[in-house]
Amino acid sequence: MAESTLSRFGRQMHNARKPVLTAAFASLLLSLLLISQGNSFIDGNSPPPTIEAGRALDLVDDELPVTSANSVTYIFTHEEMVWSDEGYQQAVAAALEGLSELDIEILSISTAYDAAEDPVHLASHVSRDGHTTAAYIRIGGSDEEIADSFDDIITAVDNDVLDVLVTGSLVISTDFDTALKNDSIRAEIIGIPLSLLILLFVFGTFTAAMLPMAIALLMITLSTAISFWMSDWWFFGLTQYSVNMISLIGIAVSIDYSLFMISRFREELDGGAEVEDAIAKMMETAGKAVLFSGATVAISLCSLFYFTATHIPSMAMGGSLAVAASLIYCLTVLPAMLSYIGPKIDSLKVPLPGANTKTQFWEKFSTTVMKRPISWLVPAMIVLLLLGSPFLRAELNAGGIEALPPDLESRIGYEVLVDEFPAYTASTIPLVVVFDNEQPVWKTIAEDLQPVCEGIRATTGVISIEHPLCYPSLFDTAIEEWPEETQSTWYTTVSESVAMINVATEYSSGTEDAEQLVADMRVHTTTSSNEILVGGWTSYEVDIKQHLSERIPAVLAFVIIVTMILIWMQVHSVIVPIKAVLMNVLSVSASFGLVVLVFQDGLLAETLNFTPQPLDLIVPPLVFGIAFGLSMDYEVLMLSRIHEAWLETGDNTRAVAEGLQASGSLITGAAAIMIAVFSGFIFADVLIIKSMGLALAAAVFIDATIVRAIVVPSAMRLMGRFNWWAPSFLSSSSKQ
Secondary structure: OOOOHHHHHHHHHHHOHHHHHHHHHHHHHHHHHHHHOOOOOEOOOOOOOOOHHHHHHHHHHHHOOOOOOEEEEEEEEOOOOOOOOHHHHHHHHHHHHHHHHOOOOEEEEEOHHHHOOOHHHHHOOEOOOOOEEEEEEEEOOOHHHHHHHHHHHHHOOOOOOOEEEEEOHHHHHHHHHHHHHHHHHHHHHHHHHHHHHHHHHHHOEHHHHHHHHHHHHHHHHHHHHHHHHHOOOOOOOOEOHHHHHHHHHHHHHHHHHHHHHHHHHHHHHHOOOOHHHHHHHHHHHHHHHHHHHHHHHHHHHHHHHHOOOOOHHHHHHHHHHHHHHHHHHHHOHHHHHHHHHHHHHHOOEOOOOOOOOOOOHHHHHHHHHHHOHHHHHHHHHHHHHHHHHHHHHOOEEOOOHHHOOOOOHHHHHHHHHHHHOOOOOOEEEEEEEEOOOOOOOHHHHHHHHHHHHHHHHOOOOEEEEOOHHHOHHHHHOOHHHOOHHHHHHHHHHEOOOEEEEEEEEOOOOOOHHHHHHHHHHHHHHOOOOOEEEEOOHHHHHHHHHHHHHHHHHHHHHHHHHHHHHHHHHHHOOOHHHHHHHHHHHHHHHHHHHHHHHHHHOOOOHHHHOOOOOOEEOOHHHHHHHHHHHHHHHHHHHHHHHHHHHHHHHOOHHHHHHHHHHHHHHHHHHHHHHHHHHHHHHHOOOOHHHHHHHHHHHHHHHHHHHHHHHHHHHHHHHHHHHHHHOOOOOOOOOOOO
């Protein structure tokens, strides 16, 4: 009988083991070199450039560097003195003198004392009780210069008289980036040692347990290096989230794939096979299952690229790179390493009680379930539906600073401004006007924009819209003759290609009133002959909700249909793929329900250090895409072993019991590794990462226990031989 392609490939890896391992070492060195060059990630906490608000932000950043300068807010507080006391004022002045010692450009400093008699000015600079005042600082310079001076900026105004909090766009953005980097490191510190412990328990030998860790190391460096390299040109724009996804997904799948393949290799050696034959058989069986599993995960992740108006494609790219690197190294480097190690795979045994113990638990338990399938299936389905039911009342928004821990200084400072400063609750929505002509005629443009300004000014919720381009008569005189404040507005908000007009509103961003206001404003902006982009966070939230609602159905259909096709290609059954997809949908839905209970309702809020709030809009589609693929990961392995037993015996009940027994300990170990890796992210600082970690850990746990142990055997017992039915024109190999 002719060998399969994968079997022959395994022999090639055995014979070429030296150049394969040399190439792997070279890829490690090259990856480290690329990582050392740094990255060009875009800000993952701002609207992406593929959406209207993101494009408006990019234009402002490119064309209006003064307006888009980084801002820092210093909040001064004294328990006894109020802002107008002489001692308080002197302390503020002394503190701000520290800014002059910085090596960066200070564009402006705005304090309460600049217009101490102006109630409008004071409303944004002084708290209601008068004990707290804010100084707003605009900073110039390149990103590199600011990054180099960031620590000095934070500590520049320290003094002994006043308590100081530091917040502002620069600090908040930096805290997000720092938190994301720390989240990956923290998760790896938690997940990798736990994974090694589980591998030691599953294999019982240090030698076998270290091989998956080596594959994970190669995977992390290669996929991270490629993400750094791609950040310079990837048209979606990669963010730091892509690196988090490499850790989140890559560690789990690379270790699991290695686990499946090493276990089959040891099984073949125990059966008396030579090393080369064991590798060939491993590739033909476990290698095939890994290839199908990887393809399933890749399909789920690739579907996420369709959400082009979000940062989801960046995260999907990180996950895709991790899966691809895992497959490459598992199918090439792992066989080469096993070729060298051979029977020594069982060396260096570890004295762990119960390690590498063979039991008949899964066969006995599945047989018990299949004796009374309805009695087991009905309660299991009820539990799954109850767990998923909270998701029916899920609330969604685009997130914000609330995604950071409540005890972080930048968030505390921001909340002080919102809660205690009368004018800070008012939101500003920027309108970015894009000029078509290289040399715009300002009065003509102003005449075009005047009715737009008047319409927006009359819109419910708008406090004011004041800009020179709203008043054509201004252009009857030279700009130099305008009032000084109007000139300042002009020079800081207008270039030859764009202008930014700020609209002050009554509503805080993210509220339903603010979203309706954006829709009302767009009625007027579309009447202009110039392109007018509505920017700001609320605009982003409005557009992303519409974008997701339009594209989620297509993504769901694509993932489900293609997954069923992949499973059919492996087991040649029409019924099994449908049942597998339905089971996965139930487990993912149950995990969504738990996420709502925890993060929306506040269960464990104090323990996990977060503020209960609506789920981030991108979490459900992202978790579905990842969890669906990862759940199918070991589902494919389990079904492949059941199908092997079915082909050998023709007895459905026996095939299910033997298949579950053959794959039971492996899948338990694989699921435990995934849960260990995902659990590390539950302790993340950024709420999106935290909620994804919990959702994925819950989905895998539910799938590995309730679904695999109860629902799969009971449902397959009820279906009997019909499980393996397929029309003759679709399959010639299925047993009927």
